[in-house]
Amino acid sequence: MSTVRVNAERPYSVEIDYGAINKLPGLVGQASRVAVIYGEPLAEAALEVSRLVGSGEVSVLGVGVPTGEAAKTTDILIDCWRALARAGFTRSDLIIGVGGGATTDLAGFVAASWLRGVSYLSVPTTVLGMVDAAVGGKTGIDLPEGKNLVGAFHEPRAVLADLDLLRTLPDREVSSGLAEVVKAGFVRDERILSLIREHPDGARDVTSARHAELIRRAVQFKADVVADDLREVTSVGERIGRELLNFGHTLGHAIEAWENYQLRHGEAVALGMVFAGYLSRRLLGLSDAAVADLRDYLEMLGLPVEYSAAPWPQLRELMARDKKARGSSLRFVGLRAFGEPAMIVAPSERILAECYAQLGSQ
Ligand SMILES: NC(=O)c1ccc[n+]([C@@H]2O[C@H](COP(=O)([O-])OP(=O)(O)OC[C@H]3O[C@@H](n4cnc5c(N)ncnc54)[C@H](O)[C@@H]3O)[C@@H](O)[C@H]2O)c1
Numbered sequence: 053m054s055t056v057r058v059n060a061e062r063p064y065s066v067e068i069d070y071g072a073i074n075k076l077p078g079l080v081g082q083a084s085r086v087a088v089i090y091g092e093p094l095a096e097a098a099l100e101v102s103r104l105v106g107s108g109e110v111s112v113l114g115v116g117v118p119t120g121e122a123a124k125t126t127d128i129l130i131d132c133w134r135a136l137a138r139a140g141f142t143r144s145d146l147i148i149g150v151g152g153g154a155t156t157d158l159a160g161f162v163a164a165s166w167l168r169g170v171s172y173l174s175v176p177t178t179v180l181g182m183v184d185a186a187v188g189g190k191t192g193i194d195l196p197e198g199k200n201l202v203g204a205f206h207e208p209r210a211v212l213a214d215l216d217l218l219r220t221l222p223d224r225e226v227s228s229g230l231a232e233v234v235k236a237g238f239v240r241d242e243r244i245l246s247l248i249r250e251h252p253d254g255a256r257d258v259t260s261a262r263h264a265e266l267i268r269r270a271v272q273f274k275a276d277v278v279a280d281d282l283r284e285v286t287s288v289g290e291r292i293g294r295e296l297l298n299f300g301h302t303l304g305h306a307i308e309a310w311e312n313y314q315l316r317h318g319e320a321v322a323l324g325m326v327f328a329g330y331l332s333r334r335l336l337g338l339s340d341a342a343v344a345d346l347r348d349y350l351e352m353l354g355l356p357v358e359y360s361a362a363p364w365p366q367l368r369e370l371m372a373r374d375k376k377a378r379g380s381s382l383r384f385v386g387l388r389a390f391g392e393p394a395m396i397v398a399p400s401e402r403i404l405a406e407c408y409a410q411l412g413s414q
């Protein structure tokens with residue numbers, strides 16, 4: 053139905069369609085062994101993938117991994133490496149990741165690290181996995197000390213975003229992924245906002261044409277941003293690079309950590325976007341009406357817009373730690389208006405605390 057081209061160092065396509073996995077047989081290339089690394093709830097989809105790529109000349113190894121974030125551990129990584137070793141995987145073989153962003157982050161890192169890098173195909177099965185994790189080449193795992201601490205850039209040969217696979221996704225996961233979609237609407241693509249406003253229930257219905265169009269637009273947004281700034285160099289002057297993707301994420305990451313990752317990523321980012329809206333009103337002249345709209349869009353998608361569970365000093369400390377990890381001052385992506393992002397660097401402590409109080413009080 054639609055193809056988004058990602059102009060990375062080695063360009064690749066994201067195919068967004070019902071039944072997109074049927075393109076797999078044409079993507080196996082020279083491989084004589086294929087490993088399908090899949091999250092366990094996706095066993096059925098993984099079987100179908102195996103059937104599509106297996107043949108007389110191609111043997112398929114299925115590697116089931118625990119569901120969600122539990123896959124992104126050193127133990128599971130080692131299990132995957134050893135499964136490849138036992139099956140005699142060579143440089144010309146292929147790895148396919150089937151699952152949410154956690155599974156594809158792991159599978160991509162296995163591909164990046166096996167024999168210093170083998171070909172990788174991504175089959176994301178969550179909204180978040182399609183619009184965010186599958187594009188941009190970042191792969192990795194977590195450590196007990198922190199999320200995503202070990203990883204590599206490794207672009208896939210192709211991404212097959214098969215919309216049929218979303219049918220079993222729980223509503224809460226759909227909403228979480230839509231937080232990244234509406235983020236693209238706030239910072240750049242206002243057509244996303246009108247698609248949501250015209251029919252919010254349709255936007256949340258993974259079988260609707262409206263939902264498919266939202267996914268396509270969000271993938272296009274991410275593809276454009278990463279093509280512009282392949283290695284996440286930096287934002288220079290007025291130009292915001294990959295950092296644009298961080299809208300809502302500065303506070304969002306701190307809330308995720310405070311909640312021990314019990315909130316879905318998109319839920320924490322939704323709260324971070326509301327906070328960024330309040331900061332933008334104070335510091336960038338974002339209008340009251342736009343702040344109210346920002347909250348409305350998130351609520352229409354079933355996302356939270358109020359939060360007060362964490363004491364401010366603790367969240368502030370978590371943001372400072374994140375900042376230290378990146379070696380820079382506290383930075384927020386803000387908005388002058390929808391589609392007009394601007395950086396907010398090192399805002400005053402008083403304004404930060406007041407905006408956090410607003411997040412809990414309306
Ligand atoms: N590489 C990147 O650039 C990038 C970007 C954003 C997020 N991420 C990573 O992605 C992860 C989050 O991704 P996520 O939100 O997809 O979470 P996830 O992978 O944990 O999946 C969420 C849940 O949905 C289940 N699931 C997946 N597909 C399903 C389906 N079709 N039907 C029913 N259940 C299904 C999973 O088993 C899991 O329980 C995090 O680890 C994050 O670090 C990476």
Ligand SMILES: [Zn+2]
Binds near residue numbers: 184232317321
């Ligand atoms: Zn995100």
